[in-house]
Amino acid sequence: MIIRRPSDVPSSEITPESVYFNRRQFIAAAGFGAAGLTAAPSALRALDASQEQEIPERFQNMRSEQNEQLNSYRDVTTYNNFYEFGTDKGDPAKNSGEFRPRPWTVSVTGEVNKPGDYQLEDFLRPAAMEDRVYRLRCVEAWSMVIPWRGIPLYEIINRVEPTGNAKFVEFRTVVRPSEMTGQRYSILQWPYVEGLRMDEAMHPLTLMVTGVYGMDLPNQNGAPLRLIVPWKYGFKGVKSIVSMRFVEEMPLNTWQQENSFEYGFYANVNPQVDHPRWSQARERRLPSLFANRPTQMFNSYGDQVAHLYAGMDLERWK
Ligand code: MTE
Numbered sequence: 001m002i003i004r005r006p007s008d009v010p011s012s013e014i015t016p017e018s019v020y021f022n023r024r025q026f027i028a029a030a031g032f033g034a035a036g037l038t039a040a041p042s043a044l045r046a047l048d049a050s051q052e053q054e055i056p057e058r059f060q061n062m063r064s065e066q067n068e069q070l071n072s073y074r075d076v077t078t079y080n081n082f083y084e085f086g087t088d089k090g091d092p093a094k095n096s097g098e099f100r101p102r103p104w105t106v107s108v109t110g111e112v113n114k115p116g117d118y119q120l121e122d123f124l125r126p127a128a129m130e131d132r133v134y135r136l137r138c139v140e141a142w143s144m145v146i147p148w149r150g151i152p153l154y155e156i157i158n159r160v161e162p163t164g165n166a167k168f169v170e171f172r173t174v175v176r177p178s179e180m181t182g183q184r185y186s187i188l189q190w191p192y193v194e195g196l197r198m199d200e201a202m203h204p205l206t207l208m209v210t211g212v213y214g215m216d217l218p219n220q221n222g223a224p225l226r227l228i229v230p231w232k233y234g235f236k237g238v239k240s241i242v243s244m245r246f247v248e249e250m251p252l253n254t255w256q257q258e259n260s261f262e263y264g265f266y267a268n269v270n271p272q273v274d275h276p277r278w279s280q281a282r283e284r285r286l287p288s289l290f291a292n293r294p295t296q297m298f299n300s301y302g303d304q305v306a307h308l309y310a311g312m313d314l315e316r317w318k
Contacts, residue, residue, distance in 0.1 A: 059213060064133045064145050066300055068285075071144040073213050075286050080220045081138065082239055083187050084173065084180040091182070092220035099179045101223035101240070110246035113161035120224055124210065127151040131214060132207060134230040136237070137269050137299050141291055142284045148228055149211030154202045162198065162246050170195045170251035171227060172243040188254055194238035195251035195265065196229065199308055205230055205301060209237075231301040233267045264318040266309070271295035273315050 055070055062070060082092035085099075104120040129149050137143045157169070173192040177183040183190050200206065207228045210217060217223040222239025229236045235255055245251075255263035262276050271281045271294065284291040298305050 056213060059147055062131075062133055062147055064135055066135075066296075068135065068145045070133065070147055071286060075144055076146050076212055077218050077220060079144075079286060081234065082182075082220055082222065084182045084190070084192070084240075085220065086182050087187060093218075095181050096219035099176070099219045099223070099240075101217075101219060104224050104242075106225065106241060107243050108160050108246075109243070111163045111166035111248065112246050113163060114159070123156065123225075124151060127155045129210065130207075134205075134207070134228055135299055136228070136230075136234045137283060137295070138234040139263075139267070139275060139280075141278060141280065141282070141295075142286055143293070144286050147213055148207060148209045149214055150207040150209035150228070152204055153206045153208045153227070154204065156208055156244075157201060160244075160246075165248050166198055166246035167248050168195050168197055168246075168250055169201045170243075170245045170247055171238045171241050172245075173238055174240045174242040189257060191243075192238055192254045193251060193257070194227065194236055194253045196236070197250075197308075200229065203305065203308070205304060231268060231298040231305045233269055235263075236267050264316075266312075266314075266318065268305075268309065268314065268318075269295060269297065269299040270314055270318065271297060273318050 055072060059070060064070075078093045079089045080092040081089070082096070085092040085095040102120070106118050106120065106123050107116075108118060109115050129151060131147050131149050133145060133147050135143050135145050162169075171194045173190075174180075175183060175191045177190075196206070207230075209222070209226050209228050210224060212218070212221055217226065222237070222241075225241045226239040227237050227241065236253075250265055253263075253265060255267075256265060269280075274280055280295055282291040283293050283295050285293055296302075
């Protein structure tokens with residue numbers, strides 16, 4: 001992964017203009033005011049500027065299981081990794097305006113009784129959406145606390161009925177170089193690929209995400225459908241998913257394909273195993289510049305997931 005130290009991140013990466021549209025949706029949905037949207041432009045600007053860092057009222061008392069405060073909508077939507085739109089943290093917000101997340105089809109193939117091309121709406125129905133606060137811990141040693149909206153992945157998997165041969169599920173991101181500027185260059189091999197072992201995919205913590213802050217995912221966060229596996233590094237959270245393939249063999253994920261020395265399949269958050277180029281012992285909670293928080297094993301979900309890896313060498317299987 002292309003990494004820069006916090007001190008190297010220029011403030012120009014924060015690009016308020018480019019998230020203007022999303023912020024308008026946010027302000028409306030958050031109840032800051034339908035009134036604001038019909039007000040004179042200058043009033044709108046003032047409202048916009050004063051509220052942009054805030055957390056909508058409904059979410060203000062929401063905390064992570066570790067009692068951590070949420071990151072602002074602005075943090076969540078302007079500091080992203082989505083190389084399909086560029087490698088700088090501000091690029092996805094800046095460059096994803098042309099991306100069209102509707103209509104959307106997800107193809108389900110491989111070892112399942114009900115393969116097919118599912119329209120997004122069919123794919124999600126009749127599951128009930130839930131808001132869940134999970135910390136996103138990036139392998140680059142920063143983290144954010146985010147209220148995701150989604151449905152447990154197992155609900156989707158149960159409906160497509162994997163066969164007994166399905167040992168892993170592989171996810172792929174859409175390939176649309178006409179809308180995704182980064183895909184015009186070989187920054188990575190496209191499409192972005194990720195995978196989970198079946199028991200990880202079926203774990204109740206694993207979420208198929210459709211929104212943040214109770215609203216549809218903005219393009220830069222992986223609209224209309226992305227994964228969040230809260231005990232793993234953020235790169236497992238494959239975005240804009242168009243394919244789920246159930247397989248017997250362990251899939252080769254994108255970062256392993258790029259650099260198998262630095263990245264493994266499991267990618268469990270582990271403070272004891274350093275990344276070859278930097279330590280994982282601490283993390284930087286955005287927007288802070290200081291990596292002063294001790295990293296938690298399995299991102300603090302060890303009591304719920306450690307048994308999945310009993311007897312495995314977690315260093316070898318990083
Ligand atoms: N998915 C795709 N398709 N492309 C990417 O570059 N980056 C990953 C993951 N999913 C990535 C991706 C990484 S490294 C992280 S940390 C998270 O997305 C970031 O999610 P966020 O931008 O919503 O915070």
